[in-house]
Amino acid sequence: MIGVMPGSPTAALVRELVRAALPHADEPAVSPVDEGGEHSTWWVGGQYVLRLTLERDSAVRQGREIALRDVVRERVFAGVPVSVAHGSWAPGLTYTVDTRLPGASAEAAVLAPEGEADLARVLSGLRGLPPGVVAGLGLPRQEPRDLGPLREDAARAARRLTADGAVPDGLVERLGSGPRPSPPGRSSCTTTSRASICW
Known part of the structure; x- marks a missing residue:
């Protein structure tokens, strides 16, 4: 743990933390990432991303995220970052040094078809986790959400798009009737224009 009071992490702090987390690597350049969400996020050279939590609740979620990624990675055929080092950078606050995946953040660019397919695979993998693992x-x-109001909103939107010729025929009827039941022992899937999500 770096001996500092919590606050907005500086480049000097980040370099010190990277030296401690990656002692055998040449000291890489570090630079802040604009879209960090609830974390302070930094590029570490061209291979890694450092994310530092700024609140105790975020630290708890980050720990669960690292464990969840390790479990999901074995079940999906999509890139999932690996935490090569993690720990505490201040009392009650954590960090993780993750492998950097190719591509751009969805906060900064429109999600590409490949990214949508990867997201569908990750969501399907999450849905398939056994209860004991979770x-x-x-x-x-x-508690399970009541999807009735959401389905009604989707049906209204689909009717408006249908009037503009922007959705396939029959989509509104499928939304209105709800998902089709799956045979015992089989998953249920929904298909977008680019990917399938199964549950």
């Missing part, structure tokens, strides 16, 4: 990760439990 419980072991300490993920918070939530």
Whole structure:
């Protein structure tokens, strides 16, 4: 743990943390990433991304995220970052040095077809996790959402798009009737123009 008070991480702090996290690597250049979300995010050379939490709640979520990625990585055929080093950078605050994946953040660019397909595979992998594995990760439990209002909103939007000729025939009817049940032992899937999501 770096001996500093929590605050906005500086380049000097980041370089010190990177030296401690990657002691055998040549000291890489570091630069802040504009879209960090709830983290302070920094590029570390061309291979890594450093994310530092700024709140204790974020630190708890980051720990769960690292564990969840390790489990999901074995179940999906999509790139999932690897945490090559992680720990605490201030009392109650954590960091992770992740491998950098190719591509751009969806916050800065429109999601490409390849990215949409990767996201569908990750979501399908998450949905397929056995309950025992999920419980072991300490993920918070939530009651299933009532999808009726969401389906009604989607049907209204689809009707408007249908009037403009922007959606295939029959989509509104499928939204209105709900998802088709799956045979026992098989997954249910929905297909977009670019990918399928199964659950």
